[in-house]
Amino acid sequence: MHQVFTRKEALAAGIEGRQLRGRRYRALSRGLYCRADAAPSETQIVAALLRKLPAAEFACRQTAAVLLGAVVPRSSVVHLGSVERRSSKRDDVQLHWYRKPPTLTERGGIDVTTGAQTFADLSTELPFVDLLVLGDSLVQAGAMTIEQLAETSFDHRTGASSARAVAGLVRAGVESPYESRTRLLLVSAGLPEPLVNHPIRDDTGHVRRRIDLAYPEFKIAIEYDGRHHIEREGQWRSDIRRREELEADGWIFIVLTSRDIHRQPADAVSRVADALNRRGHPTSVNHVGWRRHFAS
Known part of the structure; x- marks a missing residue:
């Protein structure tokens, strides 16, 4: 059974x-x-609901995103889809009707909407920041490519211009939601876009470490320091030593925490802009731009 x-x-x-x-x-x-x-697991619960609800044919939206391995705000219901107009009487399931059969893939024996389809579906309801986190994490999970996302049409959707703007900011190699949020904070403030997970190599070409976000031409590193570093003390201490080595080599390290992103975004932007100015890259901050996505 x-x-x-x-x-x-x-x-x-x-x-x-x-x-x-x-x-x-x-x-x-x-x-x-x-x-x-x-x-x-989530997969086992969704599979049981699909067996129980004949009208439901596949997982979609937030549920599809989770099954695809992406990062998305949790939903209190399971999202299932159908190409027939049906409704669900269950308070733990929301059934979505698709006029045209969506593109599907498989996860754990379950049909789910593809990464690009899931991104398009959620583009009508997720805030700009959360949609960027979703897009970055779908690419990182291998659920879609940037090229596939570029081919996705948002023409007839509510907020299509915003969805296209987010799609244009999705990058490969993003390993955490805070890398997505920090990158958006800096770009929307008018600062140059930093490189994602920039490798630092030794003389033999071996990767010594990767920097979350970097302006390598100016030797400026921006890293997010979360509680997981404290929980993995050995890794945390190793990161500190490598950071000290790079600082001795002329790198400026700016370390941000969740408080900087959620409560003090203006200060975070100013710290990065000051570093760019010190390195000879004249930079001014567009405070109107970042306030569209982050609370001040």
């Missing part, structure tokens, strides 16, 4: 209703169960 199963599947397997209400099993949602000691 499946890891996550419906009541109908349980009864067919000889599990009685009173047993489902006992200690050996637990209800995940209406009509969906698993063993009490199980930790079902």
Whole structure:
């Protein structure tokens, strides 16, 4: 029997209703169960819902993004799609109708909308910053390429111009949502776009480390320091040593935290602009630009 199963599947397997209400099993949602000691994955839950709801044919939107390995704001419901106009009576499922069959791929035996299709679907509802995080992470997860995204049409969608603008900012090699957010903060403030995960090599060509965001021609490095560095103390200490080595080689390091991005974006932008000015690249800040996407 499946890891996550419906009541109908349980009864067919000889599990009685009173047993489902006992200690050996637990209800995940209406009509969906698993063993009490199980930790079902998102894929297993979605697969069970697709079996339970004949009108649903594939996963889409936020649910598709998660199954594709991308970063997206969590949704309180599972998003499923159909090419027939149907509705769901379940409060944990939102069923979306597609006039034309969308392009699909497979994850864990489940049909899901492709990365480019998922990006296009969510372009009508996600804020600019979250949509950029989604696009960067879809590329990083191998769910789509920048070329595939460039071929995606937004012409008949609400906010099409904004979606095209985000698509034009999606980059390969972005390894965290804060790299996406920081890059957008700097670019929307009128600063030059930094390179993503720039490699620093030794004399033999071996990569000594990668810098989250960099202006290599000016030897300016911008890195995000999150709590995970503290949780992995060995890696954190190694990063500090390598940073000291690069500073001795003339690099300026600007270290940002979540507070800088969410609460003090003006200060973060000014620190980077000051570094560019010190390195001989005249830079002024467009404070109107970054405020469209970040709270001041």
